[in-house]
Amino acid sequence: MAEGLFAWVRDIFLIIISLSFFQILLPDSSMEKYLKFVFSLIILAVILEPVIRLTGNV
Amino acid sequence: MDYEQILEEQMNNVVEPGQTDSISEEAARLTEGMTDGFTLDKILETTLNGESIFSSQQLIDSFKSLVIYEIRAALVLGIEILIICIITGLLKNLSSSFGKKSVSDISMMVCTMIIIGISVNSFRLTYNLAIDSVTTMVNTMEILTPILLGILISTGSITSGTIMSPVMIGTITGTGIILKRIILPAMFAATILALINCLTEKDYVNKLSKLLRNAAVAVTGLLLAILSGIISVQGLITDASDGLLINTAKYSLSTFIPIVGGFTADTAELFIKCMSTIKSIVGVFGIVTLTLVILVPLIKLLVIALIYKITAAAAEPICDSKISDSLNDMGSCIVSLGAIMFFTALLFIIFISVILGMGGG
Numbered sequence: 001m002a003e004g005l006f007a008w009v010r011d012i013f014l015i016i017i018s019l020s021f022f023q024i025l026l027p028d029s030s031m032e033k034y035l036k037f038v039f040s041l042i043i044l045a046v047i048l049e050p051v052i053r054l055t056g057n058v
Numbered sequence: 059m060d061y062e063q064i065l066e067e068q069m070n071n072v073v074e075p076g077q078t079d080s081i082s083e084e085a086a087r088l089t090e091g092m093t094d095g096f097t098l099d100k101i102l103e104t105t106l107n108g109e110s111i112f113s114s115q116q117l118i119d120s121f122k123s124l125v126i127y128e129i130r131a132a133l134v135l136g137i138e139i140l141i142i143c144i145i146t147g148l149l150k151n152l153s154s155s156f157g158k159k160s161v162s163d164i165s166m167m168v169c170t171m172i173i174i175g176i177s178v179n180s181f182r183l184t185y186n187l188a189i190d191s192v193t194t195m196v197n198t199m200e201i202l203t204p205i206l207l208g209i210l211i212s213t214g215s216i217t218s219g220t221i222m223s224p225v226m227i228g229t230i231t232g233t234g235i236i237l238k239r240i241i242l243p244a245m246f247a248a249t250i251l252a253l254i255n256c257l258t259e260k261d262y263v264n265k266l267s268k269l270l271r272n273a274a275v276a277v278t279g280l281l282l283a284i285l286s287g288i289i290s291v292q293g294l295i296t297d298a299s300d301g302l303l304i305n306t307a308k309y310s311l312s313t314f315i316p317i318v319g320g321f322t323a324d325t326a327e328l329f330i331k332c333m334s335t336i337k338s339i340v341g342v343f344g345i346v347t348l349t350l351v352i353l354v355p356l357i358k359l360l361v362i363a364l365i366y367k368i369t370a371a372a373a374e375p376i377c378d379s380k381i382s383d384s385l386n387d388m389g390s391c392i393v394s395l396g397a398i399m400f401f402t403a404l405l406f407i408i409f410i411s412v413i414l415g416m417g418g419g
Contacts, residue, residue: 002243009247012263013254017171020258024163043262 008050015046061332062106069102069336072209078343081198085347088194089354092120096346102339111342121357128358132365135180139369139385142173147376166378167257173381174253177366177388184362185246188395189238191355192402195348196234199406202344203227206337206413213333214304218296218416225292226409229285233405236281241398244274249391256384267387275394278401286408293412300416304330341414345407352403356396363392 019039026032078098085093096111104111146169153162203226211219251267312323366389374382 001239005243005247009250013250016254016258016262020167021164024160024167040260040262047263047266 004050011046011049012043015043019043065106065332065335066102068332069339072212072333072336073098073205073340077205078201081201081347084194084197085351088190089350090124092124092354093347093350096343096350098340098343101343101346105335105339105342111346124354125357125361128361129365132362135176135362136365136369138176139173140372142169142176143369143373143377143381145169146378146381150377170257170381173385174256177253177385178250180362181246181249181388181392184359184392184395185242187355187358188399189242191351191399192234192237192242194351195402195406196230198344198347198351199230199409200227202340203230203409203413206340206344206410209333209337209340210413210416213330213337214307215297215300215416216303217299218293221292221296222289222413222416226289226413229289230406230409233281233285233402237278237398237402241274241278242395244270245391245395245398248274248394249388252387252391253384255387256378256380259380267391271391271394275397278398282401282405286405289409289412293416297416338414341410344410348403348406348410352399356399359392359396359399363389363396366392 019042023036023039026035082093082097095113095116101111146166149162149165149169153159204223207219207223207226210222248267248270251263251270255261255264255267308323308327311326312319315322366385370382370385370389373385
């Protein structure tokens with residue numbers, strides 16, 4: 001239980017740090033807001049990972 | 059043969075010498091020797107001499123030195139964080155002269171990461187302290203409860219002793235496992251999430267961190283309410299049935315046995331009173347140990363939380379509001395950690411008080 005929780009938090013931590021680095025390094029373009037949306041979706045998926053694992057075998 | 063000798067002999071019969079040494083050692087390690095004056099032997103001695111078990115001057119002095127020491131240790135941390143905050147504020151103002159926006163962004167991010175690193179490192183120590191404190195409390199209860207219940211049975215509360223024994227030991231072990239496996243790790247996760255939040259412009263995990271924190275505190279509160287309720291009500295009912303048993307036994311001894319019956323009943327009552335004195339002494343030892351084991355880490359935790367809050371307040375004018383919000387949340391998380399520990403200690407102290415309140419004829 002505790003190990004799973006720590007792994008989950010580590011995942012969230014790493015994904016947020018790496019995505020914010022990407023966001024800074026991205027060139028200014030019209031695609032930026034769509035990319036931000038995609039990043040948010042990725043973070044959402046990582047946050048919901050335990051729920052997905054609990055509800056079914058995905 | 060005076061009563062002191064009788065009491066000491068009975069004490070050695072019920073509590074094997076050395077059985078509580080491991081508790082005292084563990085507590086002394088955690089509280090840096092503050093529990094040395096409260097071992098079982100010393101409490102027995104002061105009770106027999108009719109003295110107060112607390113020497114107030116010494117207690118106040120040791121707490122004062124503890125608080126001052128902790129404030130000094132935590133102040134270093136606060137100043138480190140504050141210096142980095144000043145640097146980030148400077149970077150933000152200088153960012154126009156860097157030309158490119160991404161350069162200043164990355165430097166800000168690195169500074170924020172350093173703040174996160176320092177905070178996580180100090181939080182890990184705090185978290186280990188909380189785990190140690192909970193472990194010591196659970197160990198103390200696991201050793202003391204069988205002793206107390208044994209004494210309770212020898213005061214004549216047979217029903218209480220036999221019914222309470224599995225309920226209580228199960229509850230204590232279960233509480234320890236739930237706290238160490240679920241609630242405290244959830245608090246750890248909540249704190250880390252609160253810290254990550256200062257990295258990003260948008261709030262990604264702010265609500266998640268608050269949810270985890272509130273859920274952890276709520277579950278502990280619920281645990282306290284349910285378990286203490288069950289134990290108290292159970293104690294009342296079994297105590298009533300035991301009182302009936304003892305009074306019937308005393309009455310029939312003095313009435314149905316001719317001539318010596320009165321003396322026998324008096325002797326039985328004396329024995330029961332003696333046993334309940336021993337029970338009080340062991341219970342007081344348990345409560346004092348639990349109180350010190352919770353108090354010393356709690357003071358450390360609250361001092362660290364206070365330093366975080368002060369740092370957050372001081373950092374607000376010079377740097378990003380994100381960073382000061384995160385530091386403030388971190389302080390709240392540590393306060394919640396302290397609240398969870400306090401609830402646990404309260405639950406265990408209620409257990410001991412219920413056992414102390416039961417029986418005694």
